[in-house]
Amino acid sequence: MKKTIMTVDDSASVRLMVKFTLAELGFEIIEAVDGRDALRKIEKKPVHMLITDINMPELDGISLVKKVREIPACKFIPIIMLTTESQEEKKREGKKAGATGWIVKPFRPDQLVAVVRKVMG
Amino acid sequence: MSVSAITETTQYLTFKLGDEVFAIEISKVREVLDFTAITKVPRTPDFMRGVINLRGNVVPVVDMRLKFGMTKTENTVNTCIIIVEISLDGDTTVLGALADSVQEVIELEPDKIEPAPRIGTRLRTDFIKGMGKRDDNFIIILEIDKVFSVDELSLVRDAGDVPAPGGEGPSGT
Amino acid sequence: MNEEYDKLIETFREETYELLSELETSLFELEKDPHNGDAVSSIFRAFHSIKGAGGMFGFDEVSRFTHDIETVYDLVRGEKILPDKSLVDLSFAACDLIREMVTSPNEVQAQKKKADELLASLRQLFPEITEAKKTGKSALRGAGDLVLPAARLRAYRIRFRPAPDIFATGTNPALLLRELCGLGQCSVIAHSDSIPDLNGMDPELCYTSWDVILTTEQDMDAIRDIFIFVEDTAELIIEMIDDGESAVDSADYKKLGEILVEKRDITPKDLQKVLGGRKRLGEMLIDEGLVQPESIQAALIEQEQVRQIREGRLKKEVISNIRVSSEKLDKLVNLVGELVTVQARLSRHALYTDDPELGSIAEEVERLTAELRDNTMNIRMLPIGTTFSRFRRLVRDLSTDLGKEVEMVTEGGDTELDKTVIERLGDPLVHLIRNCIDHGIEPPQDRESLGKPRKGMVRLSATHSGANVLIEIEDDGAGLDAGAIRARAAQRGLVATDAELADGEIFSLILAPGFSTAEHITNISGRGVGLDVVKKAADSLRGEISIRSEKGKGTIIILSLPLTLAIIEGLLIRIGEEHFVLPLSAVEECVELIGGDSHGRHIANVRGRIVPYIRLREQFAIGGSAPEIEQIVIVRNETARVGFVVDTVIGENQTVIKTLGRVYKGLEGISGATILGDGTVALILDVSKLIRIVEEGEVSGQAIQ
Numbered sequence: 001m002k003k004t005i006m007t008v009d010d011s012a013s014v015r016l017m018v019k020f021t022l023a024e025l026g027f028e029i030i031e032a033v034d035g036r037d038a039l040r041k042i043e044k045k046p047v048h049m050l051i052t053d054i055n056m057p058e059l060d061g062i063s064l065v066k067k068v069r070e071i072p073a074c075k076f077i078p079i080i081m082l083t084t085e086s087q088e089e090k091k092r093e094g095k096k097a098g099a100t101g102w103i104v105k106p107f108r109p110d111q112l113v114a115v116v117r118k119v120m121g
Numbered sequence: 122m123s124v125s126a127i128t129e130t131t132q133y134l135t136f137k138l139g140d141e142v143f144a145i146e147i148s149k150v151r152e153v154l155d156f157t158a159i160t161k162v163p164r165t166p167d168f169m170r171g172v173i174n175l176r177g178n179v180v181p182v183v184d185m186r187l188k189f190g191m192t193k194t195e196n197t198v199n200t201c202i203i204i205v206e207i208s209l210d211g212d213t214t215v216l217g218a219l220a221d222s223v224q225e226v227i228e229l230e231p232d233k234i235e236p237a238p239r240i241g242t243r244l245r246t247d248f249i250k251g252m253g254k255r256d257d258n259f260i261i262i263l264e265i266d267k268v269f270s271v272d273e274l275s276l277v278r279d280a281g282d283v284p285a286p287g288g289e290g291p292s293g294t
Numbered sequence: 295m296n297e298e299y300d301k302l303i304e305t306f307r308e309e310t311y312e313l314l315s316e317l318e319t320s321l322f323e324l325e326k327d328p329h330n331g332d333a334v335s336s337i338f339r340a341f342h343s344i345k346g347a348g349g350m351f352g353f354d355e356v357s358r359f360t361h362d363i364e365t366v367y368d369l370v371r372g373e374k375i376l377p378d379k380s381l382v383d384l385s386f387a388a389c390d391l392i393r394e395m396v397t398s399p400n401e402v403q404a405q406k407k408k409a410d411e412l413l414a415s416l417r418q419l420f421p422e423i424t425e426a427k428k429t430g431k432s433a434l435r436g437a438g439d440l441v442l443p444a445a446r447l448r449a450y451r452i453r454f455r456p457a458p459d460i461f462a463t464g465t466n467p468a469l470l471l472r473e474l475c476g477l478g479q480c481s482v483i484a485h486s487d488s489i490p491d492l493n494g495m496d497p498e499l500c501y502t503s504w505d506v507i508l509t510t511e512q513d514m515d516a517i518r519d520i521f522i523f524v525e526d527t528a529e530l531i532i533e534m535i536d537d538g539e540s541a542v543d544s545a546d547y548k549k550l551g552e553i554l555v556e557k558r559d560i561t562p563k564d565l566q567k568v569l570g571g572r573k574r575l576g577e578m579l580i581d582e583g584l585v586q587p588e589s590i591q592a593a594l595i596e597q598e599q600v601r602q603i604r605e606g607r608l609k610k611e612v613i614s615n616i617r618v619s620s621e622k623l624d625k626l627v628n629l630v631g632e633l634v635t636v637q638a639r640l641s642r643h644a645l646y647t648d649d650p651e652l653g654s655i656a657e658e659v660e661r662l663t664a665e666l667r668d669n670t671m672n673i674r675m676l677p678i679g680t681t682f683s684r685f686r687r688l689v690r691d692l693s694t695d696l697g698k699e700v701e702m703v704t705e706g707g708d709t710e711l712d713k714t715v716i717e718r719l720g721d722p723l724v725h726l727i728r729n730c731i732d733h734g735i736e737p738p739q740d741r742e743s744l745g746k747p748r749k750g751m752v753r754l755s756a757t758h759s760g761a762n763v764l765i766e767i768e769d770d771g772a773g774l775d776a777g778a779i780r781a782r783a784a785q786r787g788l789v790a791t792d793a794e795l796a797d798g799e800i801f802s803l804i805l806a807p808g809f810s811t812a813e814h815i816t817n818i819s820g821r822g823v824g825l826d827v828v829k830k831a832a833d834s835l836r837g838e839i840s841i842r843s844e845k846g847k848g849t850i851i852i853l854s855l856p857l858t859l860a861i862i863e864g865l866l867i868r869i870g871e872e873h874f875v876l877p878l879s880a881v882e883e884c885v886e887l888i889g890g891d892s893h894g895r896h897i898a899n900v901r902g903r904i905v906p907y908i909r910l911r912e913q914f915a916i917g918g919s920a921p922e923i924e925q926i927v928i929v930r931n932e933t934a935r936v937g938f939v940v941d942t943v944i945g946e947n948q949t950v951i952k953t954l955g956r957v958y959k960g961l962e963g964i965s966g967a968t969i970l971g972d973g974t975v976a977l978i979l980d981v982s983k984l985i986r987i988v989e990e991g992e993v994s995g996q997a998i999q
Contacts, residue, residue, distance in 0.1 A: 011343075078464040078466075084342070100523055
């Protein structure tokens, strides 16, 4: 069975890029446009990994991480945040909330692959 | 080392000290240089004139006149240094012999050579290999290895105390 | 795939158009009110997003162009720049250009030109941009980033103790370890000693820590990068245990105990405690319960892995070093010597020729020659330790033969000396050590009755002292009996019975040919070959020997040898027409001698201190008269400062040492000769011998008077 990775971003282009890049590695990609959308979808069907933006209109990334960790099936899944250089503080907050790591935007597909390999094996 | 040792015709280089003509076997001679600057080595006998630079090597020069009890060799256009290769304690050593002038290379048959007379040459007989005769002139053939033997040159060691023959010793303290 | 790509680009385009129209709205607001902070923020954010997206989707030109505009708005946001109409105008133009870039990416050349023009006018308006430019660096090394391999294998010890709640962040430590193993040869040892028993265990926590010994060509940063997401919560210690290049003379690595102490697995005290036992250290530590078996295992693996990498390096070193015959090396040194001489001629010629070009060439040649000389000399330098090690066997065999107990201690084995010096030093040292053990060290029972430890000590040490190396051979044996030596020497006619001698002078008599005080001839020494061979060897190396001894306590023999035999730094001086060279290493300073000798005494006052001096003109019987102002070259002797009065100090001189040859053997005070730039020969002075000659002369002179 394919492992599922959820990409959460209000930018369709970022979601698409994540989707196209990771599909090639053999993952099934589920998209969500913001935190609330993501949470609703995960509660219905748990995922194996989460890649989420931090600044989103409905339910920001950090709150999303906290909520996801409360879902028993997702307690130990890798969660990667998409940050920008100017968000050093967010990295720490995210880590405290239970995120596994981060990727700094803008990133290239190969950087994304490196991080996913790192946390998914 | 007697004249009987000389059994075949040999070439000699002749040179002059004052009026006298001396000869060294040509096989011992490496080259002849014009007079050049000699650096005196302190605390050595006067006949040891010092050292010269021979193409990067430091070579001692012996003043033959002083060595043979004459006055010091003066620097003239004819003054030259005969570079000889001698055997010191079994090691080959290069030395310079300061002479008033170099004459020529001659060939002497053994029968033209007589033993050195015991007296009358003013030189120690063991320095003389024989007396050659040429055009009614006598040539003193030197036993150069003896002249430049360790014993002869090692006067250096005591130079501080003992004045060298034929010259005043360097003043000590 | 292409379809997907098109879709991706189309999405990016739409998003950019959206961002641009939002941006334009905000720009209108800013135009109306230059102090509208919200407008500034949203403009900044929009440009930032466009820049980021441009970078992600291959619109590098968009990204590059937007970067500077973003910087300007960052400054505006920070109220460092007040927005005005020209900025707003430029911003609108920028929006148009970005739109154009996104819409028709094929016309990138023309767009680039426009972009450069716009940026130029922007920079003209706001010179601050250039200063404010930040260089952002990705926090994470992407797989595509070029990581230059260090090319050398290095060994690291990594201790990784994750925070217990590491699982709660979705991190799998096993993956990190696997990633680590991908860097090179890796040994992983898990420490399970912190795992509590089942009752007390929280399955959601991580109790394990790991020791990893990694051999890799990667650098420490590459290792750290693996732990980037956990490094602030985990305990992570990365240490380089082998840097891959420092010279090793054997593949052996630290002892087990050392590793454990270094890693704080055990305390040095515990180590001491256990080392008294007889079993293997590892077993004993575990038996004593001082350390977990895993720690021992980790340390043993570390030993093994470093040993492997070093073995590999040793093998490689065989290839990277080449053996050169000493003959070739000697030839090279001779050639360098000749070059130095020719260079001196060149420099001299350049000095007297009014040609700046020639002057600078001469200087360059001088610099290169000096460098070549130093490098060549360096090739000839070898550590003396190789010689030392062969004496261990000698000491062992000798002491067994003589029924003595002797321990040999060596110090300074890494002191480097000229190859020739080391080669010629072997035999004299054998002699001296034999002498120590044969005549110096007493039999064990004698030592005990004297209240000394049964075991005698022979210490061999080498230290640098200026341009010399001091080699000391010390024993804690019977010491020298000055009376016996004196009597013996007098008997042999080496010294007058009534001569006044200092202890040092008496001791030096043992170096005289044929001298021996040993009452019975042993198998070892006393074969008619005395310490005079040592003296001869030292002389031939331009070295000196001094002896200190205390009866009953022991003897120290000190050999002082020059570092190199071929070329030294010299100080060129002139007296009359004669030139001499003093070894620069001995020279402390040069001062003027004004007013000549006072009361006929050869003593100068140098800044309030008394310095006795030697008139070289007198010593060397050089004719002519001294100039009005003479120079004193002050050298440091073993004990005091002594001056040498000369006419002129010319300057420093690279001095290629030539021996004076057999003819001048035994000449004291002159250690050799050198050839100067003008082709003449200058003599090299043996400063300490000269001083001694004068001292002895004065002492005996006074005695006569």
